[in-house]
Amino acid sequence: MELGGASLEGSSPSSPATAPWGLLYGVAVLPVLCALYWAAERCWLGPRRVAGELKAQGLRGTAYRFPAGDLTENTRRSKEARAKPMPPCHDIVPRVAPLLLDIVRDHGNVCITWFGTTPRVVIAEPELLKDILSQKFGHFEKFTLKSLGKLIALGLASYEGEKWARHRRILNPAFHLEKLKRMLPAFSACCSEMIDRWDSKLAGSDGPQEIDIWQEFQNLTGDVISRTAFGSSFKEGRRIFQLQEEQADRVIKAIQYIYIPGFLYFPTENNRRMKRNSREIEGLLRGIVEKRSRAVENGELSGDDLLGLMLRSNTDSGEPPSLRMSTEDVIEECKLFYFAGMETTSVLLTWTLVVLAMHPEWQDRAREEVLGAFARDKPSFDGLSRLKTVTMILYEVLRLYPPAISLSRRTIKEMQIGGITYPAGVALELPIILIHHSTDVWGKDAQEFKPERFAEGISRATKTDQPAFFPFGWGPRICIGQNFAMLEAKMALCMILRSFEFELSPSYVHAPYASVTLHPQHGAQVILKKL
Numbered sequence: 001m002e003l004g005g006a007s008l009e010g011s012s013p014s015s016p017a018t019a020p021w022g023l024l025y026g027v028a029v030l031p032v033l034c035a036l037y038w039a040a041e042r043c044w045l046g047p048r049r050v051a052g053e054l055k056a057q058g059l060r061g062t063a064y065r066f067p068a069g070d071l072t073e074n075t076r077r078s079k080e081a082r083a084k085p086m087p088p089c090h091d092i093v094p095r096v097a098p099l100l101l102d103i104v105r106d107h108g109n110v111c112i113t114w115f116g117t118t119p120r121v122v123i124a125e126p127e128l129l130k131d132i133l134s135q136k137f138g139h140f141e142k143f144t145l146k147s148l149g150k151l152i153a154l155g156l157a158s159y160e161g162e163k164w165a166r167h168r169r170i171l172n173p174a175f176h177l178e179k180l181k182r183m184l185p186a187f188s189a190c191c192s193e194m195i196d197r198w199d200s201k202l203a204g205s206d207g208p209q210e211i212d213i214w215q216e217f218q219n220l221t222g223d224v225i226s227r228t229a230f231g232s233s234f235k236e237g238r239r240i241f242q243l244q245e246e247q248a249d250r251v252i253k254a255i256q257y258i259y260i261p262g263f264l265y266f267p268t269e270n271n272r273r274m275k276r277n278s279r280e281i282e283g284l285l286r287g288i289v290e291k292r293s294r295a296v297e298n299g300e301l302s303g304d305d306l307l308g309l310m311l312r313s314n315t316d317s318g319e320p321p322s323l324r325m326s327t328e329d330v331i332e333e334c335k336l337f338y339f340a341g342m343e344t345t346s347v348l349l350t351w352t353l354v355v356l357a358m359h360p361e362w363q364d365r366a367r368e369e370v371l372g373a374f375a376r377d378k379p380s381f382d383g384l385s386r387l388k389t390v391t392m393i394l395y396e397v398l399r400l401y402p403p404a405i406s407l408s409r410r411t412i413k414e415m416q417i418g419g420i421t422y423p424a425g426v427a428l429e430l431p432i433i434l435i436h437h438s439t440d441v442w443g444k445d446a447q448e449f450k451p452e453r454f455a456e457g458i459s460r461a462t463k464t465d466q467p468a469f470f471p472f473g474w475g476p477r478i479c480i481g482q483n484f485a486m487l488e489a490k491m492a493l494c495m496i497l498r499s500f501e502f503e504l505s506p507s508y509v510h511a512p513y514a515s516v517t518l519h520p521q522h523g524a525q526v527i528l529k530k531l
């Protein structure tokens with residue numbers, strides 16, 4: 001073989017004439033060997049070793065298939081399930097998570113699956129979830145893809161350790177009940193606008209009208225979060241959130257087939273657009289945040305919106321300035337409010353109306369309670385907090401249709417869970433939806449809509465202090481916005497129930513499916529009748 005005129009064939013490593021070529025050869029080959037070793041360790045040897053260790057301790061699960069693990073099969077099964085609608089009942093797991101359901105049935109409540117090349121253990125036992133979610137030992141962290149996170153939102157949900165604790169301390173006061181009370185007029189104004197829109201639609205027609213509540217509730221919760229996050233700047237807020245919505249669609253489009261690390265740097269049209277959106281979102285947010293920060297520093301009123309409360313709490317936190325949230329941090333938290341708070345709540349409201357349309361007797365009971373409490377007055381904070389039937393209904397909907405169908409964690413140190421030793425780096429899937437539908441936990445009627453389960457509160461319904469009902473998560477990382485979401489859902493439900501009756505439209509197809517949250521695949525069309 002000739003290389004630059006010098007022959008390598010027959011050359012001896014010690015020969016002075018060939019030594020530079022040997023060196024060059026070594027320099028070129030060594031990185032290739034290292035890369036090959038790294039790839040083999042990461043994609044084959046390492047995963048198999050971890051799975052071997054877990055299997056040796058008695059865990060069962062799927063076999064590792066290089067390189068996609070169970071992802072290809074999961075996509076295939078989900079596509080197959082999505083191709084057909086289901087009967088109008090609440091036994092939704094076979095449609096929403098068909099592969100997961102089969103794996104747990106075949107291999108037990110704690111079993112091994114594969115997220116690409118990463119072993120992922122499903123843990124569907126409330127007793128074990130308690131240890132993981134209580135974070136008692138600090139051995140777990142969230143399983144997130146940081147590069148994607150930056151394009152969508154970082155913020156509290158993605159931080160760990162001291163940074164998470166500091167941000168949670170600063171954000172907590174903004175979500176206290178007495179602060180939420182002051183946001184009630186914003187909730188009520190947004191709901192009134194929606195009701196007026198529905199009224200005008202009905203007024204312009206001879207009788208009942210069909211509307212798609214999925215679209216309606218996305219608009220409603222988008223308006224609510226814009227107003228409650230940014231107060232008087234809510235129109236700018238709405239623009240920011242529209243851009244974020246587009247951004248989320250683009251990110252999903254970019255990763256729907258396969259996730260390639262570094263793909264964001266490829267100069268594709270979608271990537272360029274995402275970067276432009278990102279710059280625009282951050283520019284707009286920076287304008288709002290800096291203006292408001294100056295007002296807070298000058299001792300002017302900070303406002304009762306989430307941004308104002310967060311900035312005030314940041315200044316009053318008692319932390320030295322270097323440990324307070326920076327403008328960048330505040331921007332990320334604002335972006336997160338939208339993703340964490342808007343879609344989840346619209347999912348809850350959508351399934352609540354669908355389920356109440358399927359169960360008119362509960363619709364009547366809820367309406368009776370609402371009319372008894374408020375008749376025509378504006379729903380007050382205390383009145384909303386006292387609603388019992390409405391709360392039971394919302395809990396039962398959250399049980400059967402949890403907006404987030406599972407949580408993810410990762411072991412960061414070796415850890416014992418339920419007598420099994422997990423090495424660092426194992427992903428854990430905590431399937432809310434499986435536990436919420438489990439007959440072991442809820443009894444034979446687990447697939448039925450029975451709000452009376454919650455008549456005596458959550459702990460009586462679950463008969464345990466373990467996470468058997470955890471639509472908002474559990475432990476220190478429980479949803480910071482759960483009271484906000486429940487209040488918003490109650491306000492919307494009250495205002496709808498006292499103005500309209502509703503039933504499912506003949507065009508409605510019952511087809512829940514898991515996108516980022518639990519969506520109605522073909523929308524949620526109901527027929528509205530003015531009362």
Ligand code: HEM
Nearest residue numbers: 156157340341344345348403471472473477479480481485
């Ligand atoms: C029905 C509505 C909602 C549902 C079902 C829901 C569900 C959840 C769940 C399951 C978690 C825990 C995630 C985990 O442990 O990995 C969570 C966390 C979080 N949620 Fe919500 N959420 C809702 C509404 C909201 C709202 C309205 C906001 C804010 C306006 C919000 C903000 C957050 C934040 C910031 C976190 C991260 C908390 C932390 O890591 O400390 N959520 N949510």
